Amino acid sequence: MQDSDRKSVSILGATGSVGGSTVDLLLANPERFSVKALTGGRNVARLAELSRALRPEFVAIADPSCYGALKEALSGSGIEIAAGDEAVCEAADRPADWVMAAIVGCAGLLPTLTAVRRGATVALANKECLVSAGHIMMREVAGAGATLLPVDSEHNAIFQVFEQDRREAIDKIVLTASGGPFREATLAEMAGKSPAEAVAHPRWDMGAKISVDSATMMNKGLEVIEAAHLFALPEDRIDVLVHPESIIHSLVAYRDGSVLAQLGTPDMRTPISYALAWPERMQTNVRPLDLSEIATLTFSAPDMQRFPALALARAALRSGGAMPAVLNAANEIAVEGFLSGKLGFTGIAELVEEVMAAVDPAAPGTIDDVIGLDREIRGEAARRLERRAAADLSLTEADSAIEIGAGRL
């Protein structure tokens, strides 16, 4: 087969979980795809391993200090190598037909936008960029004639059953949620949960940030905002339904009473393959769904008291303007704080709420505005995080002083 017969693809965030599932599909179908560019953040060994397996033309690593190690690891390969944020954008700019946007967090905003601006087909996993800059991003997609294909399993499910030409027949969409590892935990129990417990997701094997978001259910809140942009629906027409088995990936309710859903084994290779082959479908090695084996599917409404992050995201979407970007930036800092042991689990939503209540920035009109806002809110959230950590420490010290005092008595 000629190289020109193969679809050329690039993966932004190749070293991550979604990146890895995408790589699996490419390696299983070498006759269908050629690889233009790969990017990673800091994981040199993994990026080098993937590059040797996939033979891209260009590889970029975001952290400039990793350049030497990557160059050495790929010496003699003939692969062009670069480092830094601009190099990651250059990877997105290389003329691949299809780009997987799978960088985590707002760091993926500019690279994703770069691929959008050259009119590529962009498979979007990086939900944070739609949360922070949804209106701007959708305007850029339309302006450049780019194609945005949702990869998040819920949005991909909706995309598969959403009759775009009969929008007026649609009543609402329903995003399903596994409920995460603390679905049945009380708030008091959640307060003591460790990062290791939070990232141990019962159904999905994902990166650390989205796993924590899943545990707080902020992930579902971010997905509500993402869905509002992708499907042009208001907040009150996007429901959330807890479905721990993660078999029904989401639903579209039509006004005639029909509800269409997409089902499948929880495996990211299904939605990724749908985006990769779109508008066709392709064979995958995903375990076939056997409903008789699963036997029971269960559902419940989300508990907004125990999962306040979901309510905060809904409030941010209703407020509009800068609030979704504020929510996202504060959450990224809060999750980092939790993962590094500076903040307790329930402190994540508390910190996000505190930041949302404290600031009232103007709505960003351009991508530069979004980037400036993101930086400012990260600073604000980081200062508040440090203050909380210092207060917690002095409380702990006071507690141990009481214990020591008590011991002396």
Ligand SMILES: NC(=O)c1ccc[n+]([C@@H]2O[C@H](COP(=O)([O-])OP(=O)(O)OC[C@H]3O[C@@H](n4cnc5c(N)ncnc54)[C@H](OP(=O)(O)O)[C@@H]3O)[C@@H](O)[C@H]2O)c1
């Ligand atoms: N995992 C899932 O099943 C899943 C499902 C739906 C949606 N998503 C979304 O997909 C995105 C990726 O999730 P993931 O689970 O794959 O995350 P992940 O495993 O943590 O991978 C994140 C990727 O982003 C790269 N990265 C991190 N910081 C970067 C920076 N500053 N600049 C450039 N690249 C950077 C990482 O590079 P290094 O590792 O080399 O540092 C890695 O390649 C997230 O937005 C998530 O919400 C994920």
